[in-house]
Amino acid sequence: MKKEHLIIIGNGMATGRLLSEITALDADRYEITVFDQEPHGSYNRIMLSPVLAEEMTAKEIVIHTADWFTNNNITLHTNDPIVSIDRENKTVTSQRGVTAHYDKLVMATGSEPALPAAARDCSLNGILSFRNMRDVQRIKSHANNSEHALVIGGGLLGLEAAYGLRKQGVHVTVLHRGEWLLNRQLDEAAGKLLQTELERRGINIVLGKEVTAFKGAQHISSVSLSDGSELNVQQVVIAIGIVPHTELAERAGLECQRGVHVNNCMQTSDENIYALGECCQFGDDTFGLVAPIWDQTRVLSNLLCDDGSHRFEVNPTATKLKISGIDLYSAGEYLDSDDTDAVIFNDRLRGTYKKLLFRNDQLVGTVLYGAVQDGNWYFDLIQNKQNTRAIRPHIIFGRAFSEKKSATGTDTERTTLAAAS
Incomplete structure (x- = not known):
């Protein structure tokens, strides 16, 4: 009996995880073809920061090598993104002109970096993003000729980029429009502790401001800030968030908003097309963290290879920062509200901070700094x-x-602890 053809668009972390689960559940169920715009095999994108900081090598973060695809009888097209989907005839066509028929199609097209308004029409060299292996190589190359680098964005990725650049010997300023660092994961007290530690490591922090203009002849030489001041920089790394890739899905007539709409089975508005990872939208939520994406791959692999009983739902997530020697942990809610009670332990001498948030005797959030065990x-x-x-x-x-x-x-008490264990 001829196997159904499963085509996957994109070869990032979501695809890597999905393929691992499919091959573990039913390796012979499908003929599988993967189309990817990058030249590499799949790699662990969240470990790009240690690669930039030269604490890991690019080889160490590979998920599936070319040999893995060969050994599992999976066809991989690299450097050849899909440019069109014909839903009526159930075919996809790649940039190089390869046309393939699918029975089931998975869109894992990921996202692109969000850009500040001033950067959208700017063509100066030295203004970079931090999303893939090519970006890491470009950042490291520019660092060799930079005395001062500006990182725009005080979130997880921005701070990890700043740390990696500082490890390259570059003077680094982090520009963040929020009132404190990691303001979507930490409360103000923990954010200030983090700022103090980063400044101790030689990273300058500028809060509450934005870039209004990038200046230079052909290469970036300075930026103007919203308070009227200027910074002389030879490199800018933008890390202010992501925008889901939806263009391909929109052209195919799939329902999209900020991302490609999916139901709790990861199914799009076309019953034979699924989406997962950073490109998809479930309800009002889009996804940039690993934990919910792993939940999505479990749901989809179960649907494709098993009984289809799993359903996706949005759950609390935990956050860690990949900077050596800085211990912080955030999970669930992190800001006080009218219907929560906070219990706080703050040891300023040791730089240890703990906050637990409760609602109706249930723990709903925690922020930890300096003691995360x-x-x-x-x-x-x-x-x-x-x-x-x-x-x-x-x-x-x-x-x-x-x-x-x-x-x-x-x-x-003993019963409560036993249940918690």
């Missing part, structure tokens, strides 16, 4: 929606202390 435990409590009333007096001091206290405490 209990992060996964707190995250489990959040995900399991565990009632924590019995251990509230000592939960801020961590799992080990709570377990010690509960060993001599009430049956309710």
